[in-house]
Amino acid sequence: MNGVADIARDGGVAWLGGASSVAPRWDLLFGAMVLLCGTVALGVCIAILAFSIRYRAGAGRGEPGPQRTRAIEIAWTATPLAIFIVLFVWAAHDFVELYRPPADALPVAVVAKQWMWKLQHRNGRREINELHVPLGQPVRLLMTSQDAIHSFFVPAFRLKQDVVPGRYTGLWFTATKLGEFRLFCAEYCGTDHSQMLGRIVVMPPAEYTRWLGSGNEQPSLAQYGFALFRSLGCSGCHEPASTVHAPSLDGILGRTVHLQDGRTIVADENYVRDSILVPRKDVVAGFAPVMPSFAGQVSEEDIEALIAYLRSTGATAAGAGAPR
C-alpha cells in the first residue's frame, strides 16, 4: 500500500498512543467519557438484570404501591442534561483550540487528489504521501483537493480535516513524539480510497532542517510563487509602477479589504484563491472589474505557491489564522 514502512506500534488492541500536543487532552476527555458512559451503561444493564431476576414471574412481590414518579423523572431528566452541558463545553473548548494555529506555525501546502497526497514545504521541497515535520514545532497545513472530497486523518495526532475542492481548509498540529505515524484518507473518494495512505515522519528539529535542505535544488515555494507572479503577468498590473489601477498586494494576507458591494472582509487564503480564479466575485471598492481569470492556467500547487509568495511580502497578525 504505497510502500508505507512498518509503523511503530504502541498500545494494545484498542489504544493508540498519542503523538501530538492535543492528544493528551483528547485522551483525557475520552477517558472521562468512557468512565461516565460506562458507568451509566453498566448501571442500566445491572438494573435490568437485577429487576429481571428479583421480579421474575412467580418470585412473589408485594403490591406495587402508587408510584410518586414526578420527582424521579425530573431528577433523571435534569441530571443528564446538566452533565451533557458540561461535556459539551469541555469538548467545544478543546475543539476551538484546533482552529487557532500559533503564529509561528510552519506552513505546508497540501493538495489531495485521487488517490494520493501531494505536499510541499515552504522551501519548495515536495513530498508524495509523506510529510516530514520537526518535533515540537507547530505545523500548519493549507489543504485543497483537485477532485473529490478527501480527508486528512492522522489517528496518532487525534486530528482530521476534510479536504474540499474549490476552497482551502486548514489543520495545524505540533508533533510531540518522534517516529512514523499513519496518514489515512478518511472521506470515501472512489476506487482506491483505501490505498490513499501515507505517513507523517517526525524528526528531531536539527535532522529536519538537514532533510529540508537536502534533496534537489529547487526554488522555495515563495520563490516559485514570485516567478509565477511575473510569468503570469500579475506584476504587470499589481506592481506599484504599473499604469493599470490595481490593488497593491503587499501584505495582503490578513488585511481588511472593502469590497465594491459594501461588504468588508479580511483577506485570507481563500480570498486570494478566489481572486485568482474568479476575480469578479469580490471586487475591491474603487477598482474596475478588469482582472482576467486565471482558471485553467494555474494548478492548485501554483496557487499555493502564489499565496506563499504573497505571504512572504508580509502579513498582518490576523493573516496567520486558519482558513475554514
Add this chain to the structure above:
Amino acid sequence: MSAIAAPALAAADDAPRTAQLGMWIFLGTEVLFFGGLFVAYAVGRAHWPHGFAVASRHTDVVLGTVNTAVLLTSSAIVAFAVACADHPAQRRWTALALWATAALGVVFLAIKGVEYAHEWSEHLFPLADFALTEPGAELFWVLYFVMTILHSVHLLIGIVGVAAFARATGAGKSWPTPGRVDTMALYWHFVDIVWIVLYPLLYLVERHA
C-alpha cells in the same frame, strides 16, 4: 375499567375533512420539497451577489409579470368555482370556472414556453455555450430552470386535475363533491403560492441594482 364502544368508521360527511387534512399535509411536504431549492438559492445569492444580480437581469420581467397575473386570476376563478360547487344548481358555472382555471394554467405554460424559447436563443441554458461569464450567473440560471420546470410540472398536474373535475362536473357526475373541489382548489392555490415566491426571487431581486 370503563368501557366505551367504538363506532364504525368515521361517518361519510367526515370524508371531506379527512381529505382536506391529507391535502394540507401533502402541501406541507411540497413546501419542504421546494424549500431545498430555496436554500440553494439563498446560498448561491450569498456567495455570488454580483453574479446573481447580473443573471437575474436577463429574465423576461414582462412575461414573468404577465404570468403572475395569469396565475393570480386563475386562483381567483378557482375560488369562485369552489363557491359555486356548494350550489348544485350552479353546476354549469362551476364547470365553466374550472375550465377557465385550467385554461389559464395552459396560458401560463405557453408563456413560459415562449420565455424558454427566448432563453434558449440567448444561450441562457446552463450548457456548454452559456452566455454570461459573470461568476455565479450560471448557478442562478441552473436554479431558475430547476425551479420553474418543477413548478411547471406541478402546474401541469394541477391542470389535468382541474380539467378532470371540470369535465365530470359538466357531465353531472357525482364524484366531484364540494369537499373534493375544495381540496383540488387547495392544491391549485399552493402552486400559485409557490410561483408568488419564485417570481420576486427570479425576476425582481436586484433587477435595477
Add this chain to the structure above:
Amino acid sequence: MSSVSDVIVRPPSAPAPAPSPSYLEDGHTLRSWLTTHDHKRIAILYAISITVFFFIGGLAATVIRLELATPAGDLVSHDTYNKLFTAHGVIMVWLFLIPSIPSVFGNFLIPLMIGAKDLAFPRLNLLSWYLYVAGGAIVLAALALGGVDTGWTFYAPYATMFSNSWVALTLVGVFVVGFSSILTGLNFIVTVHTLRAPGLGWFKLPLFVWAHYATAIILVLATPVLAITTLLVVAERLLQIGVFDPAHGGDPLLFQHLFWFYSHPAVYIMVLPAMGVVSEIVPCFARKRIFGYRFMAYAILGIASIGFLVWGHHMFVSGQSLAASLVFSLLSFLVAVPSAIKVFNWTATLYKGSIRFDAPMLYALGFVGLFTIGGLTGLFVASLALDVHLTDTYFVVAHFHYIMVGGSVMAYFGALHFWWPKATGRMYPELWGRIAAVLIFVGFNLTFFPQFLLGLRGMPRRYHAYPPEFHQLHMASSMGAVVLALGYLLPLVYFAYSLRATCRTSANPFGALGLEWQTRSPPPTHNFDRPPTVPEHVYDYATPTKAEPARTPAAQATSP
C-alpha cells in the same frame, strides 16, 4: 381452545351463522392480494418484500465481513467492494429500515389500536406499497447493471462528477421509494387525527401509536428534502449542471447540508417506531404499567422535533463554520435527553413487575441494553473534540449499527414475535424463539463491539483493504457476524414451520392489553366483530390479583 374452532352444534334446520372470514381467508387469489385495500394485507405484502430486501442487504454484508476478515483486498476488487458497501447501505436504509416497522406493524396495527376499520386512505396505502416495490426494483436493476459505488451517502462531487457507476438510476429508485414513505406518513397522520374511537383521547393512545405519529411527521417533512437532493444530483450527473460543483460556482457543502437535513431525522424514523414496539412489549411481559407514560409521550415528540435541528453533527470536520459546529453539537447533546428518559422509564417499568421472558421480551430487553450503548456512544461523537478523531472511522459504524441493528432490528424481531399470533393466528415455537433472540444478541455484540475499538485505533470507514495492525479486531468482528447470521436465519425456519395448522393459537395468548388483542387472531377484514372497549388506562396491567392468562394448550403443545 382457538377461536377458529368455535363450533356450535345446532339442529340441522338452523344452519350456524358462519363467522366472517379472517383477512387472510378473505380472497385467495393473487389478484385479491395485489389489489387489496385492507391495511392488514398491505402490511403482509410489505413484510414479504422487506424480508427479501433484508436478506439481499445481508448478503452484501456477508461478503463485506468475509473480505474484511483479512487485511488484503483479495476476495473482490476495489470497485466491487465499494459497490457492496453502497448496496448494503442503500438497501438496508431505504428498502429495509425506513419502511420496516411503520409499513409492516404500523400499517397492521394502527387501525386496530385505535378501533378503526382501516387507515384514512386505504388506496393510497396500496399505492405506497407499489411505489416501494417499484423503487426497490429500480435499485435492484441498478445493482444488476453493475451497481453504484458512491456509498449510501452519495456525496458530491464524487457522486456527481467522478463516479462511473449507476448513480442516477439508483437515485431515481430512492426518489420513488421516498414517495412511498411520504404517503405512508401522510396516511398515518390523518388516521390518528380523524379515526380514533370516541373516548380514545391522545393520552389514552398506546405509545406505539404516539411513536408512529411522530415518525409520520418526520416522514412527511424530511423526505421531500431527500427528494429534491436526489433530483439535483441526478440533474447534475445527466446534464452536467453544477449546483454542487465548485467549478461552476456550486458548493459541495450545500449537498451535505441538504442530504443530512433528511438523513439525520431519518435515523429517528428508524428508531422511534422501534421504541414504540418496546413500549408495548415491556409492560405486557412485566405485567405492569409503563413507567411515566406522559414523559414517554413527550419524549417521543421531543426526539422528533429536536432531531430536525442536529444534522450538522455529521459535518464537524467538513469545513463548515465553527459557529455552526458549536450549535449543532449543543443540540445533539440535548436530543440525547429524551432518549435517556425513555431508557430509564423502560427499566423502571421492570421494578416490582412480574416478568416473563418470552421471546418478544428478550428482544425488547436486548433493545434497551443495546440502544443504551449505542446512544451513549452517540455522546462521544456529539462531542466536538472527540468527533474530530472518531468521525469517518469504525467507531461511527459501530455506533449506528448498535442503534439501527441492536436497536431497530431487534425491535422489529420483537414485534414479529409479539404480533405474529395476532396476524397469523399461529404461535411460533417459544424455545426456538428464545434461542434466536440470544444468538442475535450475542452475535451482534461479537460483531460490532470490536468495531468501536477499531475506530478508536483509527481504522477508517469504507476501506477495502487495511493495514495489518487492524487484523485481529476485524477477524473477531467477522466471526461474530457468523453467529449473527445464524440468529437471523433461524426465524425464517421456525416462522415458516409455525404456519402449520397445528400451531393455532387464541386471540390473546400473551394476555396483552391494547385494542388489537380484543379481536380474533387473525382478525376479520373489518377488524372488529364487536366494537372494542376502550380501557381507562392504556397499560392497565397493574394488580397481581388479576389472573395471568395461561399460554393456550395449542401453543404449548407445539413447543419442542
